[in-house]
Amino acid sequence: MTTSNGSGLIFVFEESKAKEFVDSLRTKIEKMVVVCATEEISKKLSSPDYRCKTLANYSEYSELQNVMGWMKSWPDTPILKGKSMKELFVYEGISLYWFLQTRFYLHRVRDLIILIQRIKHVLETEKPDKIWVKGSNDARLIISQLEGEHKIAGFELLEQKSQHKVRHKSYQGHPMLKLLLLKIIRGTSLARSQGKGKSENRILVVTEVSNWRRDFDYVLEKYQTKDVIFHDIVRQLADRGFDVTIVDFENRPGQLLRSRSVNKSRQEGFGVPVNPWEKYIGIGMLMKTKNVSKKFADLWQQVQRSDEFAKSLTYENVSIYELVRSDIEDLFKSLKAYAAITLVEASKNLIEAEKPTVVVMHDEYGALQISLINASRIKGIPCVSIQHGLVSEEQISYVHEQEHITGERRELLFPIPDIMCSWSESSRQNLIEIAKFPQSVPVVTGDPRVDYLPAALKKFDRRNIIQKLGIPEDKKIITFATENLPSEEEKLVVAKSIFRAVREIPECHLVIKMHPNEIDVGIYERLATAAGMKGYSILRDINLYELLYASDLVILSYSTVAVEAMRMQKPVISLDLMSLHESVSFIKSRVAIVVNNADDLLTSIQKCLALGPDVQEIVNKAKSFAEQQLGALDGRASERIVSVIMEASQGNQKTPLLGDGNAGK
Numbered sequence: 001m002t003t004s005n006g007s008g009l010i011f012v013f014e015e016s017k018a019k020e021f022v023d024s025l026r027t028k029i030e031k032m033v034v035v036c037a038t039e040e041i042s043k044k045l046s047s048p049d050y051r052c053k054t055l056a057n058y059s060e061y062s063e064l065q066n067v068m069g070w071m072k073s074w075p076d077t078p079i080l081k082g083k084s085m086k087e088l089f090v091y092e093g094i095s096l097y098w099f100l101q102t103r104f105y106l107h108r109v110r111d112l113i114i115l116i117q118r119i120k121h122v123l124e125t126e127k128p129d130k131i132w133v134k135g136s137n138d139a140r141l142i143i144s145q146l147e148g149e150h151k152i153a154g155f156e157l158l159e160q161k162s163q164h165k166v167r168h169k170s171y172q173g174h175p176m177l178k179l180l181l182l183k184i185i186r187g188t189s190l191a192r193s194q195g196k197g198k199s200e201n202r203i204l205v206v207t208e209v210s211n212w213r214r215d216f217d218y219v220l221e222k223y224q225t226k227d228v229i230f231h232d233i234v235r236q237l238a239d240r241g242f243d244v245t246i247v248d249f250e251n252r253p254g255q256l257l258r259s260r261s262v263n264k265s266r267q268e269g270f271g272v273p274v275n276p277w278e279k280y281i282g283i284g285m286l287m288k289t290k291n292v293s294k295k296f297a298d299l300w301q302q303v304q305r306s307d308e309f310a311k312s313l314t315y316e317n318v319s320i321y322e323l324v325r326s327d328i329e330d331l332f333k334s335l336k337a338y339a340a341i342t343l344v345e346a347s348k349n350l351i352e353a354e355k356p357t358v359v360v361m362h363d364e365y366g367a368l369q370i371s372l373i374n375a376s377r378i379k380g381i382p383c384v385s386i387q388h389g390l391v392s393e394e395q396i397s398y399v400h401e402q403e404h405i406t407g408e409r410r411e412l413l414f415p416i417p418d419i420m421c422s423w424s425e426s427s428r429q430n431l432i433e434i435a436k437f438p439q440s441v442p443v444v445t446g447d448p449r450v451d452y453l454p455a456a457l458k459k460f461d462r463r464n465i466i467q468k469l470g471i472p473e474d475k476k477i478i479t480f481a482t483e484n485l486p487s488e489e490e491k492l493v494v495a496k497s498i499f500r501a502v503r504e505i506p507e508c509h510l511v512i513k514m515h516p517n518e519i520d521v522g523i524y525e526r527l528a529t530a531a532g533m534k535g536y537s538i539l540r541d542i543n544l545y546e547l548l549y550a551s552d553l554v555i556l557s558y559s560t561v562a563v564e565a566m567r568m569q570k571p572v573i574s575l576d577l578m579s580l581h582e583s584v585s586f587i588k589s590r591v592a593i594v595v596n597n598a599d600d601l602l603t604s605i606q607k608c609l610a611l612g613p614d615v616q617e618i619v620n621k622a623k624s625f626a627e628q629q630l631g632a633l634d635g636r637a638s639e640r641i642v643s644v645i646m647e648a649s650q651g652n653q654k655t656p657l658l659g660d661g662n663a664g665k
Contacts, residue, residue, distance in 0.1 A: 006129030007031040014135025058121040059579035067113045079309040094374040099340035201242045204356035209250040218456035232638040246274040280350040289341045347375035357649045362386040365397035373415035382648045385417035391430035400436045421445040424631030446637030465550040475509035479551040481561040497598040499531035510536040558584040566626035571608040591622035
């Protein structure tokens with residue numbers, strides 16, 4: 001290799017043998033800049049002999065908006081004979097694309113387009129004569145289109161496989177068969193409970209077993225097992241003479257094995273019939289699903305051979321076709337696509353069997369929920385949804401084009417509920433402005449999960465709480481609220497950084513609060529052990545507000561837990577080490593202490609624990625922000641939601657059924 005007469009740019013995406021790779025080029029490049037995928041790699045390569053930066057140093061605020069814009073326009077782009085993805089794969093009045101978009105966006109498109117934008121910024125800033133790439137075929141293909149192959153002087157990829165595959169491990173191979181078997185057992189072993197048959201007042205409530213928890217009831221002053229969202233709502237409806245049936249959904253193998261005991265306790269706790277979702281699936285339905293899946297698989301083969309398809313996968317003159325086509329194919333062939341068809345059929349069967357006057361749910365953009373909204377819409381049955389997280393321009397399921405919500409072609413619309421019970425006026429406005437919901441859809445009710453909180457806050461006792469959680473009384477408590485982060489790389493970087501920082505503060509105890517939908521506890525145990533952590537606990541099914549009350553500091557990335565902690569006047573650190581979450585409301589509003597560099601985390605933690613005047617000022621500002629986002633804390637949200645359901649059941653709901661071309665006009 002000849003010595004470069006100008007500047008050399010080295011991209012390093014892989015830690016293995018990175019130092020040897022860079023050192024081998026030091027004498028061959030006159031001016032050398034090293035750009036690393038992560039801060040962790042950058043630290044190991046840092047040298048006074050050359051500039052070492054990270055891709056995050058080249059981030060721009062508009063990145064996420066650009067990604068979201070592309071993602072929202074692509075499903076309308078022709079990919080075969082003038083038809084779009086949305087149009088080609090329609091089944092029973094709904095486009096199957098809506099079942100696939102979130103996974104495709106979060107686990108491929110988002111990171112890939114951000115990578116393109118950052119690489120473009122690096123090249124425009126550094127203007128290198130030669131480029132070397134280690135560890136990323138994606139980066140090599142992008143650079144070759146931006147600068148030409150002649151600029152790439154060296155490329156090394158140790159792992160000859162895609163590093164950014166769509167992640168759906170729980171839906172393939174052995175785990176998939178295990179999950180299907182457990183679901184079949186659950187569906188066949190439990191008898192379907194029947195309601196009272198009052199069809200004029202028949203309410204169907206769809207929930208998830210993950211909402212079912214045992215906790216101390218501060219109102220009744222005793223331990224109680226209940227659904228944290230729907231318990232009081234169902235009780236109030238039953239007391240008013242409504243015939244309520246619960247349908248629950250479960251995907252965790254451990255819970256599926258306990259189906260009989262879980263169902264029995266839920267039946268007793270609710271005092272109304274509780275049926276597993278699997279009860280509404282039959283053999284005939286599965287055979288039909290198989291035949292439809294085969295038909296769509298044949299159509300997919302035609303799409304793959306289409307020039308329109310290849311042309312559609314372009315971002316700012318950079319073709320991403322070679323980078324994503326296998327990911328789209330894997331996603332399309334996965335159980336995710338097969339399950340979408342099954343969900344549509346099961347939802348039709350569910351609505352037909354239960355004949356509800358109103359369907360009530362939360363997580364209105366999940367696959368199960370949009371299937372039920374679609375089935376209800378066909379029958380003209382109103383759907384009421386309850387907000388379950390912050391409405392943000394970073395959430396793809398809350399960012400829509402107007403024509404995706406109120407367009408003329410009903411089968412291409414993203415299904416939304418007829419009424420959305422939002423936490424606050426701020427959330428209501430976000431649903432109208434960001435999600436493009438018609439103004440009549442969102443109504444302000446408050447959050448039913450915190451109805452007990454006003455009374456509980458008067459009785460919370462920090463000493464009792466930490467004893468119950470098994471935390472030493474002489475320690476300050478730092479809570480790390482984990483999340484289902486889209487990037488596995490970011491998840492590891494965040495956890496490692498927190499463990500390394502907190503281990504330096506022996507007077508603190510770290511509580512790792514697991515996200516309800518995370519299954520692998522072991523990953524945090526392994527990372528904590530590797531980091532040399534001593535005082536820590538890993539907790540899952542606990543009372544979040546008790547933990548927040550007892551905590552001295554909360555650390556996370558962008559979870560709604562941040563705003564809950566702010567309401568309870570706790571300092572919050574938002575760890576955005578890859579500069580991916582600038583558009584999150586509490587980061588943008590600077591009511592959290594935002595840390596973009598892991599080296600600054602320890603100092604930020606110590607500063608928050610000291611709670612000086614500057615931190616206290618942020619905490620006070622954050623409390624006002626949280627109250628605006630989360631709404632009233634008056635213990636009456638369930639009561640207001642029940643009133644909304646009753647009005648919808650009695651035909652007083654004035655929201656036009658979506659898809660008639662007039663909604664929102």
